[in-house]
């Protein structure tokens with residue numbers, strides 16, 4: 001087999017932790033759009049129409065291609081849908097669309113074998129292809145386990161033979177929520193279980209000399225998804241494999257939440273140089289997904305180009321090195337979440353406190369108390385008081401500007417050092433120093449001192465002479481092209497030096513608000529979407545690794561409300577600070593039994609105040625219960641106008657009318673003591 005391009009050393013999961021370097025996989029042929037190798041990172045999505053609705057599926061596929069999809073996936077739940085793929089393909093070709101089609105298979109090997117003769121790629125889920133998922137806890141002996149693998153091999157072999165004969169590619173697509181009982185019994189609900197689930201099928205393919213494979217490790221939890229892909233790469237490489245990676249976060253939801261969750265998971269891996277194709281899963285029209293995926297991927301195309309330029313300049317000038325760090329990341333495991341240990345800076349930040357949120361209000365109207373509304377403090381002019389919310393920021397940065405009104409007592413104010421020095425009343429006010437200002441014998445706050453620095457400062461003499469005490473917090477900012485890696489390197493270095501100083505991670509962006517109409521592929525404000533995608537990638541990638549005691553997003557051209565909700569959204573997606581209800585809603589497909597978008601909005605309108613609760617909203621009972629993973633409650637389509645409600649994995653109300661289902665769900669939540677009434681504004 002071709003493993004020439006396998007570069008990652010065993011024990012590692014990416015080429016470089018300090019500069020952008022794409023992990024080069026083997027090239028796989030999928031129709032006339034190859035994936036992997038040096039091909040661009042491909043964009044794809046999945047139809048939501050009924051596969052038997054030929055015209056509807058063809059027209060939706062065309063809209064997806066026009067929006068930028070390079071592959072179109074269509075569900076084939078049974079043989080009749082698999083057969084209809086031929087008609088869909090014929091009509092697409094007749095209209096001049098040569099886009100490769102992918103059949104999505106769950107539970108039905110016979111449908112897979114039909115589809116593999118028609119389309120360019122089939123996707124199988126190893127959790128339910130000839131294996132079972134009944135939430136049974138069975139203990140397998142080694143012999144029984146091996147026997148099961150042999151049984152699966154017999155059932156899987158015919159599909160592999162068809163793929164070989166017809167030149168069809170295959171995605172082995174593991175989902176966190178649908179691991180088989182067999183895998184669960186041995187590895188549990190873990191990234192390792194996900195990896196092993198795929199590796200078993202990959203080894204079978206290699207045993208049959210079939211290498212036209214693409215692999216995915218999806219989860220609705222970006223943390224689990226990131227760990228699983230990284231572990232997959234390490235495991236593949238250790239076994240001499242380098243198959244292309246299909247990246248995606250499942251059931252990411254809609255709107256801002258869906259974009260942030262997707263960017264945290266997919267963006268983190270792209271930063272690591274991993275990924276050959278991207279599917280962003282939103283509970284929206286499928287053509288809304290491609291522009292988001294394109295924007296996530298475009299950054300790395302630009303980065304590769306810029307890196308080439310940079311290397312050219314460096315070679316010419318011989319004095320430009322990308323980073324000065326000699327990394328030793330061994331203390332930090334990229335396969336499990338462990339928050340970096342820091343001290344608690346006088347109960348303000350760090351230690352076991354949830355990550356703090358900072359916003360800059362220095363350029364806002366500081367004569368109007370309502371300016372704080374967008375930072376989560378709702379001002380009531382009648383009562384002249386503020387109401388805090390779940391998404392109230394912890395710190396406001398005011399630079400050298402003094403507000404002409406009294407700020408709420410629990411909101412901390414940050415001033416530039418020289419301005420802070422001159423404040424007559426320093427209650428709730430804290431200084432932000434430059435590194436040079438902080439060293440030496442200067443006046444400091446007895447409670448909290450922030451020092452603003454760049455990652456490379458850690459190697460400076462000034463940093464070496466910094467006074468360490470528990471009032472010190474660092475604000476780490478970068479404007480480097482591969483800034484996430486530069487900031488991550490700083491954390492590795494801090495670990496090496498044994499420094500447990502809390503760190504606020506800061507990034508700045510210059511996006512402007514632009515209405516959706518100005519950019520037809522966008523369903524949301526373009527500038528706001530870019531902020532959500534980029535900040536979620538840059539900051540989320542650090543938070544999923546346990547780095548960062550606070551985040552500070554600067555985007556002077558965008559409303560503070562957008563910055564605030566993006567910051568809290570990133571913390572929620574990385575599960576480092578929960579401030580709202582989490583919706584695990586599927587993107588819908590040809591199996592869907594109700595209008596996912598309308599239903600999600602309806603459920604959200606009545607439950608969005610239930611902070612910390614996870615509600616799964618799934619279009620079908622075939623995959624829904626498994627795919628909604630660790631949801632506390634589930635609302636799952638089980639027939640026309642029929643809904644089955646779940647408490648965790650247990651179906652508690654089966655096949656009830658969709659007209660009453662939301663009321664029934666709320667009654668279950670109330671009965672469990674998990675309901676609170678919404679606060680009226």
Ligand code: SF4
Nearest residue numbers: 586588589592619620
């Ligand atoms: S859970 Fe949703 S996306 Fe998944 S198969 Fe069912 S309807 Fe399709």
